[in-house]
Amino acid sequence: MNSKTLALSLAIFSCLACSQESSLEKIGNNQPIQVIKGQLNNEAVTYLRYNTEVQxxxxxxxxxxxxxxxLCIFTDQxxxxxxxxxxxxxxxYLSPVFxxxxxxxxxxxxxxYLDCQITLTNKSxxxxxxxxRDMD
Structure with a gap:
């Protein structure tokens, strides 16, 4: 391997390492991309969805x-x-509704698809x- 190829390879790997660190910082500062407030059994509830590639x-x-x-685990019928x-x-996540x-x-x-319902019982x-559901 000649010195130009080696220098180019090192530069590429250095840039990749920098971009990886940058994406890790973004994961730590993950903000919701969708927030919906609603009521369930007279309780104020907030739905939060994040970038699904990260969370x-x-x-x-x-x-x-x-x-x-x-909520990460979902069970079908x-x-x-x-x-x-x-x-x-x-x-x-499609059509979130309270x-x-x-x-x-x-x-x-x-x-x-999985069509899911989530309820509250005793503030839980x-x-x-x-x-x-199959895709139509």
């Missing part, structure tokens, strides 16, 4: 008790479990109850 989970926060639950941090190539008794959201897992966010 694939969503968060529901109970405002009155300053308690939150990060047949008991199949999907952990959005490890089991899928990507996820998108109703009087439940928060609903559809997970687009790029090969199928319950695990999502989801239905598998």
């Amino acid at each position: 694939p989970c969503i968060t529901l926060k109970l405002d009155s008790v300053d308690k939150q639950k990060q 047949q008991g199949n479990i999907v952990d959005v941090r490890a089991d899928v190539a990507g996820v998108d 109703s009087e008794s439940a928060f609903t959201v559809t997970l687009d897992l790029f090969s199928y 966010v319950k695990d999502p109850v989801c239905q598998f």
